[in-house]
Amino acid sequence: MSNNRNILVTGALGQIGSELVPALRRRYGAGRVISSDIRMPHGEAGSARPGAAPARAFELVDCTQPHQLHEVVRRHDIAAIYHLAALLSAVAEEKPQIAWSLNMGGLYNLLEVARQYGCQVFFPSSIGAFGPSTPRDQTPQETIQRPTTMYGVTKVAGELLCDYYATRFEVDTRGLRLPGLISHSAPPGGGTTDYAVEIFRQALRYRHYTCFLGPDTRLDMMYMPDAVRAMIELMEAGGAGLVHRNAYNITAMSITPAELAAAIAERLPGFRIDYDIDPVRQAIADSWPRALDDSAARAEWGWAPAYDLGAMCDDMLARLAPAVKPARAS
Ligand SMILES: NC(=O)c1ccc[n+]([C@@H]2O[C@H](COP(=O)([O-])OP(=O)(O)OC[C@H]3O[C@@H](n4cnc5c(N)ncnc54)[C@H](O)[C@@H]3O)[C@@H](O)[C@H]2O)c1
Numbered sequence: 001m002s003n004n005r006n007i008l009v010t011g012a013l014g015q016i017g018s019e020l021v022p023a024l025r026r027r028y029g030a031g032r033v034i035s036s037d038i039r040m041p042h043g044e045a046g047s048a049r050p051g052a053a054p055a056r057a058f059e060l061v062d063c064t065q066p067h068q069l070h071e072v073v074r075r076h077d078i079a080a081i082y083h084l085a086a087l088l089s090a091v092a093e094e095k096p097q098i099a100w101s102l103n104m105g106g107l108y109n110l111l112e113v114a115r116q117y118g119c120q121v122f123f124p125s126s127i128g129a130f131g132p133s134t135p136r137d138q139t140p141q142e143t144i145q146r147p148t149t150m151y152g153v154t155k156v157a158g159e160l161l162c163d164y165y166a167t168r169f170e171v172d173t174r175g176l177r178l179p180g181l182i183s184h185s186a187p188p189g190g191g192t193t194d195y196a197v198e199i200f201r202q203a204l205r206y207r208h209y210t211c212f213l214g215p216d217t218r219l220d221m222m223y224m225p226d227a228v229r230a231m232i233e234l235m236e237a238g239g240a241g242l243v244h245r246n247a248y249n250i251t252a253m254s255i256t257p258a259e260l261a262a263a264i265a266e267r268l269p270g271f272r273i274d275y276d277i278d279p280v281r282q283a284i285a286d287s288w289p290r291a292l293d294d295s296a297a298r299a300e301w302g303w304a305p306a307y308d309l310g311a312m313c314d315d316m317l318a319r320l321a322p323a324v325k326p327a328r329a330s
Pocket of ligand 1: 010011013014015016037038062063084086088102125126178179181182188189193
């Protein structure tokens with residue numbers, strides 16, 4: 001960001017925002033990053049934590065209310081918006097009407113504000129933007145997108161809407177098709193890949209995890225520090241080289257629950273996994289790619305992940321171990 005205008009993050013108290021907001025504050029200065037959400041912060045991404053940014057750095061914003069977005073963008077002189085507010089895949093299947101209203105209505109409101117105030121926009125698409133007719137291995141950057149979930153419908157439509165605002169109104173929109181994200185700071189928000197986060201806490205506490213996806217369900221995953229760096233690097237990249245600007249495939253690892261469990265068991269002897277398959281989330285996972293081809297992101301803005309399965313497991317367990325103590329046998 002070359003000027004001194006500010007950055008807004010919507011849906012900032014969720015799994016991604018909890019790590020993106022501190023990273024943006026470290027990079028651009030605490031006073032320049034406004035975090036916002038429909039609920040009040042308890043600490044992490046907001047302002048209550050000792051040493052955190054001052055209270056004005058958090059705003060209550062409901063993205064389905066356009067006037068609230070206008071007001072915060074105008075008052076804080078916002079130049080760039082990371083738009084994270086959305087319902088995730090499993091929750092969106094439970095509440096498809098609300099998912100449409102937030103995921104599409106919220107994005108539309110945000111793009112309109114960005115058009116009027118000249119803001120750059122980051123939009124997180126997902127592997128959920130693909131469907132069962134998409135090639136599932138080495139899924140190309142440009143391919144069939146016929147998702148069968150409300151989440152996927154809103155992600156494809158979101159990619160297209162961002163393309164439209166870029167070409168029609170010259171809004172500087174940019175986006176990633178994120179895989180399942182693994183992190184330790186905030187709980188996941190109701191996605192199909194949440195097992196890959198839950199397994200670590202359960203492993204440390206009980207040496208046991210019951211997984212809601214089958215053992216051989218292969219999906220793309222990424223450790224949150226890589227995802228946060230990808231978002232910031234994409235937003236800082238020169239715009240001229242961004243051919244696929246709103247929907248870059250990115251990935252770091254393509255893993256199954258059985259493979260993740262084996263990697264954890266190597267580090268926590270005695271860890272066991274069993275399976276109690278949730279048919280709704282299994283059906284969603286079975287409609288998604290197994291492994292994305294992210295060569296366009298590598299070629300167009302230099303994307304490269306830093307964490308593979310082993311490095312991610314080492315870091316997750318090291319960071320969670322002090323807080324998650326083994327349960328005592330009763
Ligand atoms: N976490 C992942 O694995 C993953 C993977 C791919 C894409 N994504 C996308 O990244 C984005 C953020 O994901 P996340 O995991 O941080 O989600 P999350 O569910 O953890 O957080 C979403 C946040 O949005 C807030 N919110 C809900 N309704 C709102 C409204 N009307 N106005 C403002 N805020 C509202 C919630 O309070 C919550 O804090 C979403 O668009 C999601 O689809 C996430």
